[in-house]
C-alpha cells in the first residue's frame with residue numbers, strides 16, 4: 001500500500017460532482033453506494049496519474065494535459081439517429097443500445113425484442129436488480145488500484161446492460177454506442193457496460209465510441225464481461241473520439257470453462273487514448289483472442305494495455321496488434337501474459353507490429369511474459385519498420401505512382417486486422433475510415449523517397 | 452523501339468561499384484531478344500536499370516524508348532510508356548490483393564495516358580480470363596500478393612500481371628527459373644500469344660529450353676557487365692553445350 005503523496009492531481013476537481021451524486025442518490029441501493037464510496041476512496045488516493053517515474057502503467061503517457069483541464073459533469077445533449085449513422089457503424093438489423101453522455105437513451109436505441117437477449121439501461125438494471133448485477137458489477141473493474149476505473153465506478157449511475165440467456169445463440173450483432181453529444185462544453189463521461197453471457201450462449205458485441213463534440217472531452221469507459229461456461233463473445237471495439245479528447249478505457253473479462261472471447265479493436269480517435277483490456281482465463285479450456293489496429297498521426301497518443309492471466313490449465317491466449325504511426329504521434333503497446341502456477345498446458349502468443357511513416361513518431365512496445373507454470377507454450381515479439389523500398393518499387397514498376405503505392409502498402413498492412421471485422425456494415429465502416437485516414441497519415445509521412 | 456548506348460551503371464552511394472560497363476543494345480519493334488550470361492554478370496541489374504530501380508545510378512550512356520530518353524523517368528512513368536519487368540524475385544506484399552492492385556495499376560496507366568479507365572466489370576472479366584490462362588489457382592489471387600506463394604506461383608503471378616497489363620516492352624528476368632514443365636509452357640505460350648509487331652520482349656534466361664518454345668530473334672551474351680557476343684538462336688545452343696568459359700577468359704584478359 002503506497003501512501004498518497006501530499007498533492008494528488010485533480011481530485012478536488014471531481015469532488016463537488018461526487019458529493020452532489022451522493023446527495024442526489026439517497027434512494028440508491030445500499031450496495032451501489034458502498035461500491036461508489038470505495039471507488040471514490042481509491043480515486044482520491046490515486047488522482048490522475050501524472051507522475052510517470054516509477055509508475056509502470058503510465059511511464060510512457062503524459063497525463064498532465066488531462067489533469068490541467070476542467071470538465072463539466074452531468075450535461076446531456078441532443079443526438080439524432082442520423083448523426084449516429086453519419087459518424088459510426090450502424091445496421092438496422094442489429095440490436096443497438098445508445099448511451100448519450102453516459103445516459104442510456106431509449107429513443108435512439110433500436111431494440112428488436114429478440115428472444116434470449118436482455119438489453120437496456122444499466123440504471124434500470126441496477127434499480128430492479130436484473131440478473132446477477134449486484135454480484136457482478138464492479139467486481140472485475142472498480143475495486144482495483146486503477147485511477148480511471150475507480151473514477152468511473154465512483155460515478156457509476158447509468159450505461160448499458162446486456163445479458164444473453166443460457167443456450168441463446170444470437171444471429172445478429174448487438175451494438176452498444178457510447179456517444180458524446182455536440183454540446184460545446186468540455187465534459188467528462190462515465191460510460192459503463194456490463195455483459196453477462198450465459199452458459200453456451202453466443203453473441204457478437206460491437207462496442208462503439210463516438211464523439212460529436214468539437215471541444216475536448218474526457219471519457220472513461222468501463223466494460224465488464226462475464227463469459228460463462230461454453231459461451232462465446234465476439235467483441236469489436238471501435239474508438240472514434242474527436243482529436244482533442246481523452247479516452248481512457250478499461251475492459252475486463254472473466255472467462256469460465258471452454259468459453260471463447262475474441263476481440264478486435266479499431267482505435268483511431270482521441271488526443272490521448274488508452275485501451276486497457278484484461279482477460280482472466282479462470283477455468284480450464286477458456287480461450288481468448290485480443291487483436292487490434294491503431295492508427296495515429298499529428299500529436300496523438302494511443303496506448304494498448306493488453307493483458308491476460310492464465311489462472312487455470314489448458315487455456316490459450318493470443319494477442320496481436322498492429323499500429324500505423326505518422327506525424328509526431330506516439331503509441332504504446334504493453335502486452336502482458338501471466339501464466340499462474342496451476343495453469344499447465346497454457347498456450348500464449350503476443351505480437352505487436354508497427355509501421356512507422358515518419359521519423360517523428362515514438363513507439364514503446366513491451367511485450368512481456370510472466371510464467372510460473374512449467375508446461376507452457378509461449379511466444380512473443382514486437383517489430384517496428386518503415387515502408388519497404390523494394391515493395392514500393394514493385395508497385396511503382398506496375399504503373400502506380402509513389403503516393404498511391406504507399407497508400408496501397410499502408411492499406412495492405414491494415415488489411416489483416418480489417419478483415420477480422422466480419423459484420424458487413426461494420427467491415428464497410430472500418431474500411432471507409434481507414435481509407436479516409438490514410439491520406440492524412442501519408443501527408444505527415446517523411447520516411448520515404450529520401451531513405 | 453529501345454536503344455541502349457554505352458550504358459554504365461553503379462550502385463547508388465557505393466564507390467567503385469560499377470556493374471554495367473558499357474552496354475549497347477538495340478531492340479526493334481516486334482523483336483524478341485534473349486539475354487544469357489553467368490550468375491552475377493549484371494542481367495538483373497540491366498533489367499532493373501531499364502525499369503528505373505531506386506538504388507542504381509547511370510554514370511554514363513543513354514537509354515531511349517521510341518527516341519526519347521527515359522533516364523529521368525520514374526518507374527511508374529516508364530510503365531505508363533508500356534514497359535514491364537517480370538521480376539526474378541518478385542516482392543511479397545502482405546494484405547495487397549492482386550485484383551485490387553492490378554486494377555489500380557491499369558487505372559493509373561489509363562489516367563496518365565488520358566485514356567478511359569476500364570470498368571470493374573470488364574476488368575473482372577479480363578482478370579478471370581488471364582487467371583485461367585496462366586493457370587494460377589484462383590484462391591491464390593484472393594490472398595496477399597505473392598505472400599506465401601511458392602517460387603513457381605510467384606512466376607505465374609508475374610505472367611498474370613504481364614498479360615493483364617499488356618505492355619509494349621516486356622522484360623522477363625528468369626521467369627522460366629523454378630518452373631515445372633507445364634508452367635514453362637504457359638510462360639512460352641503467354642509470350643508467343645502476345646508476340647505482335649508492336650510489342651518487344653527482352654527475355655533473360657539461363658536455359659536454352661525456354662528458347663525451344665520461344666524463338667528469339669537475337670541472343671546476347673552478357674559477361675561481367677558487357678555484352679560479349681550477339682547472334683541468332685544458335686548462340687543459345689552453343690552456350691548450353693560449352694558454357695561461358697571462353698567468354699570468361701576473354702573478359703578477364705581485357706579487364
Ligand SMILES: Nc1ncnc2c1ncn2[C@@H]1O[C@H](COP(=O)(O)OP(=O)(O)OP(=O)(O)O)[C@@H](O)[C@H]1O
Nearest residue numbers: 462470488489490491492493494495496497506539
Ligand atoms: N543493389 C546492389 N547492391 C550491391 N551489389 C549489387 C546490387 N545489385 C547488383 N549487385 C551486384 O552486381 C552483380 C550483378 O548482379 P545481377 O543481379 O545483375 O546478376 P545476374 O546476372 O542477374 O545474376 P543471376 O544470374 O544470379 O541472376 C552481382 O555481383 C551483384 O552482387
Ligand SMILES: [Mg+2]
Nearest residue numbers: 494495496539
Ligand atoms: Mg538475375
